[in-house]
Amino acid sequence: MSILIDENTNVLVQGITGNEGSRAVKLMQEYGTKVLAGVTPGKGGQLVEGVPVYDTVKEALENHPEINASIVYVPPFAAKDAVFEAAANGLNLVNCITEGVPVRDAADMVSFSRQNNSVLVGPSSIGILSPGKSRLGVIGGLKEMVGEIYRPGEIGVISKSGGMTNETAWVVRQAGLGQSTVVGIGGDIIIGCAFADLLKLFENDRQTKGVVIFGELGGTYEEQIADLMKEGGFTKPLAAFIAGNFTEQMPEGMSFGHAGALIQGEKGRPKHKMKLLKEAGAIVVGNHDELGEAIKKAI
Known part of the structure; x- marks a missing residue:
């Protein structure tokens, strides 16, 4: 599936x-x-x-x-x-x-x-791609590149960043794994499908054995993952990388890149997101290139 x-x-x-x-x-x-x-x-x-x-x-x-x-x-x-x-x-x-x-x-x-x-x-x-089945948008790029990065497999991928969607799918491939579906959700303040919405779908997908996410500072979409996991709404292995540690010393109210990357109090800061995800049972890595091996060990 x-x-x-x-x-x-x-x-x-x-x-x-x-x-x-x-x-x-x-x-x-x-x-x-x-x-x-x-x-x-x-x-x-x-x-x-x-x-x-x-x-x-x-x-x-x-x-x-x-x-x-x-x-x-x-x-x-x-x-x-x-x-x-x-x-x-x-x-x-x-x-x-x-x-x-x-x-x-x-x-x-x-x-x-x-x-x-x-x-x-x-x-x-940036789009949606289910390897070997269909893609919406230019996710994956040219035919030669998309075939190298995306292969049918058991790992779901969700990314706030369009540019890092391919990178995140690639670290999964480097670990010898393939992807079930890869989704770029967008980095704006308000989006249609957040991480938690898609995790509910992956929970019920027989093909998906685990999920990796690329999160960022700002907003509360990553915090919603922790709530979902604590409630038992997502029980499969989850590996997460939260970008933006360099912003920890920045003053409240600053915006970085995406419209949704806005520091407002403690909630939007990467360390706070990482803490809540760990407490909920997610595997949180310090470097993006560790995501693939982390989920491989967990499934």
Whole structure:
């Protein structure tokens, strides 16, 4: 098995005619992902890499009713409407790649998606990849690289950082392991799927024997993992690396990189996150390249 996407995932690309959207289509097709249609208002009737373009999600679904997932490549000001349109039309999974989405819009996107029983991954996600089955987005990069880093296996991978998603999957491969599903959740303050949400899915996935995470300073998403583990909601081995120890001496209120990497009191600091995760039973490593061997020993 896997979580979120598999060989039966049929994809709609919102914003398909833009540079990022069209590039993603090509890379997804190379991996074998079934990209059935795209949407760009006012561009209906065009073809992008052989994929038909429609003006609305409704029109795309009327012509391709088997579509069950959407990936969003639209400008920040249009992201909210795109996610709303996908969720309102019954798509079970929406992966929002768009960066720079206003916080209020992101909050509305998360709320609307939940009301419509649609799983939202992102915004600011790099994508989702279930090795050998399907990928959403450019996660993994070119065909040669994605085949080297990603192999079918038993380890789930979740990363706040888009850039470190591939790196984290790679340390799993270096330990001689493969991945079940790899998810870039995005590093914004408000995101659709946090670590804990995905761990619940991995808990019920027979293929997944353990999970590794790349966390960061700021927010409370890592703390939520500790709560979930203490409650018995995730019982499989978990290895974690929390980036940002250099910020421990920085004053409260400073922001670092991602919008969600904001120090606000003790809770958002890496050492606090690491302490809670250890107390909950997670394996917390001091160096990122130790993640692979740590989870290998634990499963």
